[in-house]
Amino acid sequence: MAIAVAVIEEHTLTRYGLARLVDEQPDMAFAGEACSGAEALRLVATRRPTVVTLAVTLPDIDGIRLARELRDRYPGLGIVVLTSRGVDDVLFRAMETGASAFVPKTAPTAEVLGAIRHAAVAASSFTATGLASAFARRQEAGARVGLSPRERETLQLLSRGLSVPAIAELMHVTQSTAKTYVTRLYDKLGVSNRAQALMTAVHHGLIQSVA
Structure with missing residues (x-):
């Protein structure tokens, strides 16, 4: 069964790139996109993806806080935090909220895909390069x-x-x-x-x- 991946990201080009990346994988299926926290909550409730990729910066909510809300609502949901702010404090905040993985947006595509696959099978186990x-x-x-x-x-x-x-x-x-x-x-x-x-x-x- 394919990993259903939803993309939560403010920037259109990034959403498009992640959607294409997911579509190109034989073991994944694109499950929709959202550009805000409110849209994300509706998307997850209706599409019930296996994994979400989640930006730290969103127009209506801090992405880490959204990760906590999603983890509380959906214990089995894989949550991959993607950020352009590759700093230790953001990494630890992501870990503390129950995210499955933390990946800088500058990481190679193989690392992003690896994080998604990890999140699909071990949602409650945190992984990050350089932890x-x-x-x-x-x-x-x-x-x-x-x-x-x-x-x-x-x-x-x-x-x-x-x-x-x-x-x-x-x-x-x-x-x-x-x-x-x-x-x-x-x-x-x-x-x-x-x-x-x-x-x-x-x-x-x-x-x-x-x-």
């Missing part, structure tokens, strides 16, 4: 500032714009404990608020971008 190197860079950056694993996790969640109660829920700790993590993080970065913390974290290479 081990990204982990090593994150650990080295945290070590330079002296952040604990929990403080690094707190920083990543702050960079996504989450509140202390939301951070506590995701980390499975009390709000008091989450506040302690945030306070220690600010102390180690030498800052007094979230905005300063994120700017300093970017400067030290602890995060690559801010959601």
Whole structure:
């Protein structure tokens, strides 16, 4: 049975190129396209593709947030995040939301197709070229500032714009404990608020971008 692939992408030429690439594969079938988050949700609900390729940048929603919504609604859906922003922070965000694969748009077509095939058979298993190197860079950056694993996790969640109660829920700790993590993080970065913390974290290479 062919892998039904839906393309979610803002740019027309990219959608066209991905559609042609999929159509050329004997084990794949093009299942439709969407250029926004709203269209994507309707498309997936009606066509029920095996895999979606998903751009990070969409006109009405952040692609990573859409990936989380799709994963919550469709646990077996393969989700391949395609991005022109090949930075570690986006990679880790994609992994945390439950995406199946992360591929830069500059990657060879063989890598894109490999990610789609992986997503079709292992939707809940994350794969990305350079994942081990990204982990090593994150650990080295945290070590330079002296952040604990929990403080690094707190920083990543702050960079996504989450509140202390939301951070506590995701980390499975009390709000008091989450506040302690945030306070220690600010102390180690030498800052007094979230905005300063994120700017300093970017400067030290602890995060690559801010959601």
